[in-house]
Amino acid sequence: MDRESTRAGGRIAAAVSAKLLDAAHSPARGTRLSVVIGRWLALTFAVCLVTGFYSHLLQDPSTWPGVTFSRPAWLYAVTQSVHIVAGTVSIPLLLGKLWAVYPELLRWPPVTSVLHGLERVSIAVLVSASLVEVTIGVINTFQWYPWPFPFRETHFALAWVILGSLLIHVAVKYPKIAAHWRGSRAASAPEAGRARRRVLALVGTAAVAAFVGTASENVPAVRALAVFTPRRPGRGSQGLAVNRTAEAAGVALPADAADWRLRVVVGERVSEFSLAELAARPQAERSLPIACVEGWVQDAAWGGVPLAALLEAAGASAGDVVVESLERAGNYRMTILPERFAWDPLTLVALRLGGEPLSLDHGFPARLIAPGRPGVLQTKWLAELRVITGGKA
Known part of the structure; x- marks a missing residue:
């Protein structure tokens, strides 16, 4: 009786699956559409992975310290801007890819062989990890964290999950990908070709809109089109955006900071510098970008x-x-400034912004500014600098 019930349940599931497949039918759907969107999606994911890994290495200098660079000074500004733009563009591509392959999720039985099972598992992991990755990435640009887990570590871990599941997925689907990589219009019915081009035009338009809505942020003439960025150049204290205010950081200083001292520790030797003493030392002026992990520069x-x-x-x-x-x-x-950044001639203990003393929100009395570093590592409200290797007493 149990066996008969199982068979009956299987027949019902197959019938429901067939009905759903009929409802989901579209002449545009198919392997060719999936491959075309998939190769653009793979490109945006690859860009995100490379630029995201570089950002992580900068924030964790103990990992492969030799592959982070202080020059050119705008390097991180470019890599992180590209990361945010590529991540935003990937969203319509990901949704288009899911629409193209959606009927495959409805087929019965769900697994027909070991290879098919591996394919299904890789797709499930890839899709779920990708959706979570782009969702928390977008939310992070607005500095809103409605989840209990640490964003950076989770974002980094998911990137490895996506990379692994993507490689498995490509390996399993390679024969189909190769067969449809260069499709011809003659290979499908005219109706299917026209429908596929309409879908690609829609996805492409959405991707271009996502690109313009992020990449135009730093182009003054079209800055108003950057609807996907939470910061605007030129807005904020002293004409510069602020991610973390002094109030949010719990920092409060008197206007003259008469009692403030910057401690510099080298071995057993401790030196202290007041604001007036720092201002009396030879000064330098530098034009350097603030480039934040949220993508604004x-x-x-x-x-x-x-x-x-x-x-x-x-x-x-x-x-x-x-x-x-x-x-x-x-x-x-507390952060670690690697040697190549600490001793770069462009790196400053900054006292002024735009020719004026730093505002409290920008790090008064003094802050760190170094080339090629994430804004979150450009430490504000300096208290102590401690040399941990190579110093002399």
């Missing part, structure tokens, strides 16, 4: 003391630098 004119000169005055000659902030808590109140 803005060049700014910074003035202050070259960090290398300050470290040398404190007795150091080389080494990485631990940078600590007056901020009481937060993931980035």
